[in-house]
Amino acid sequence: MAGLVNKVYQSIFRRTSSFVLAAVAGAFMFERGFDMVSDGIFDNVNQGKLWKHIKQRYGQSLEEEE
Amino acid sequence: MAGVACRVARAGILKTTVPGIITPGTAKFSTLREMTTARKAVAAALGVIGAGGASLVYALNQSVKASDLTLHTANFPWPHDGLFSSFDHASIRRGYEVYKNVCAACHSMKYIAFRNLIGVSHTEDEAKEEAKSVQIPDGPDEEGNMFERPGKLSDYFPNPYANDEAARSANNGALPPDLSYITAARHGGENYIFSLLTGYCDPPAGVSVREGLYYNPYFVGGAIGMAQALYNEVMEYGDGTPATASQMAKDVATFLKWASEPEHDDRKRMSIKVLMIFSLLFGISYYIKRHKWSVLKSRKFAYKPPQ
Numbered sequence: 001m002a003g004l005v006n007k008v009y010q011s012i013f014r015r016t017s018s019f020v021l022a023a024v025a026g027a028f029m030f031e032r033g034f035d036m037v038s039d040g041i042f043d044n045v046n047q048g049k050l051w052k053h054i055k056q057r058y059g060q061s062l063e064e065e066e
Numbered sequence: 067m068a069g070v071a072c073r074v075a076r077a078g079i080l081k082t083t084v085p086g087i088i089t090p091g092t093a094k095f096s097t098l099r100e101m102t103t104a105r106k107a108v109a110a111a112l113g114v115i116g117a118g119g120a121s122l123v124y125a126l127n128q129s130v131k132a133s134d135l136t137l138h139t140a141n142f143p144w145p146h147d148g149l150f151s152s153f154d155h156a157s158i159r160r161g162y163e164v165y166k167n168v169c170a171a172c173h174s175m176k177y178i179a180f181r182n183l184i185g186v187s188h189t190e191d192e193a194k195e196e197a198k199s200v201q202i203p204d205g206p207d208e209e210g211n212m213f214e215r216p217g218k219l220s221d222y223f224p225n226p227y228a229n230d231e232a233a234r235s236a237n238n239g240a241l242p243p244d245l246s247y248i249t250a251a252r253h254g255g256e257n258y259i260f261s262l263l264t265g266y267c268d269p270p271a272g273v274s275v276r277e278g279l280y281y282n283p284y285f286v287g288g289a290i291g292m293a294q295a296l297y298n299e300v301m302e303y304g305d306g307t308p309a310t311a312s313q314m315a316k317d318v319a320t321f322l323k324w325a326s327e328p329e330h331d332d333r334k335r336m337s338i339k340v341l342m343i344f345s346l347l348f349g350i351s352y353y354i355k356r357h358k359w360s361v362l363k364s365r366k367f368a369y370k371p372p373q
Binding site (some may be wrong): 038039051 | 159186187331343
């Protein structure tokens with residue numbers, strides 16, 4: 001554990017350049033993951049009610065009519 | 067840091083709980099000195115009088131308001147009730163059909179455009195078809211004449227009357243309100259719309275309704291200029307749902323709720339994110355606070371008199 005922390009410190013946090021890079025990359029990855037989780041919760045709670053869950057019904061019926 | 071905190075917060079938060087050690091800071095700055103019995107009694111009396119006065123004002127403000135004979139609507143179990151519950155978009159789509167076939171004969175929705183339907187209740191192609199089916203006044207052309215053209219996605223829902231005066235004269239002097247924001251504009255919102263649409267009945271004994279008006283207990287005053295519009299099987303749904311009066315009222319109330327609050331789904335989606343991120347940040351802040359203050363809260367001052 002201590003070795004890992006030391007390795008992380010030496011390779012990332014010690015230099016400002018790599019620290020900033022790690023912060024920006026971390027923010028990007030965190031936001032992507034956070035949005036995926038929270039949107040997943042919302043879609044799961046509202047399964048079958050949202051437009052994206054029902055739109056294929058209407059798209060197909062329109063094609064059948066044509 | 068500690069000196070600043072001591073001065074800002076006085077010494078109350080730094081007060082030691084260990085008995086026997088009375089630190090100079092505590093003795094000088096503490097606001098927790100013993101109160102005399104008389105002071106306690108005065109403070110208690112002031113508190114009781116203040117709380118009593120406030121609750122009296124609240125109670126008087128909540129008195130029974132029996133001045134009007136309006137029936138207040140019940141709260142119905144909507145699919146979008148709940149902290150994270152979105153609209154039922156199939157219901158919005160049916161509600162649009164109800165609006166188009168029934169309500170649009172008299173009511174305008176001048177702030178809703180056909181493009182607003184895309185991604186909510188219709189695909190882009192379907193919304194274009196809907197727009198094309200109405201004639202929109204446009205112009206002037208090169209000769210200065212106004213003309214009509216098929217609607218485009220950017221057009222707003224057409225107004226059934228040329229202006230408010232025309233609407234009044236066609237409806238016995240009663241102006242059919244614009245429905246764009248109607249659920250936000252009426253007490254009870256979509257519950258009121260549902261109750262009003264399904265609440266038509268014969269007037270009770272002793273109540274006479276003028277010619278051209280209809281009795282509805284949910285409408286303020288009881289006499290409404292709009293006749294009952296929704297009857298069973300007055301129209302057919304595109305998705306085959308049985309078109310009962312209550313089904314149509316529910317769908318059109320959902321549609322009007324969406325029209326008033328198109329940001330509703332995004333708001334609830336965002337509330338999940340806000341709750342998640344702020345509970346995370348609260349946990350981190352609380353840890354940092356405890357971490358930083360642990361030194362300040364656990365230290366002790368002791369006065370050692372010179373030997």
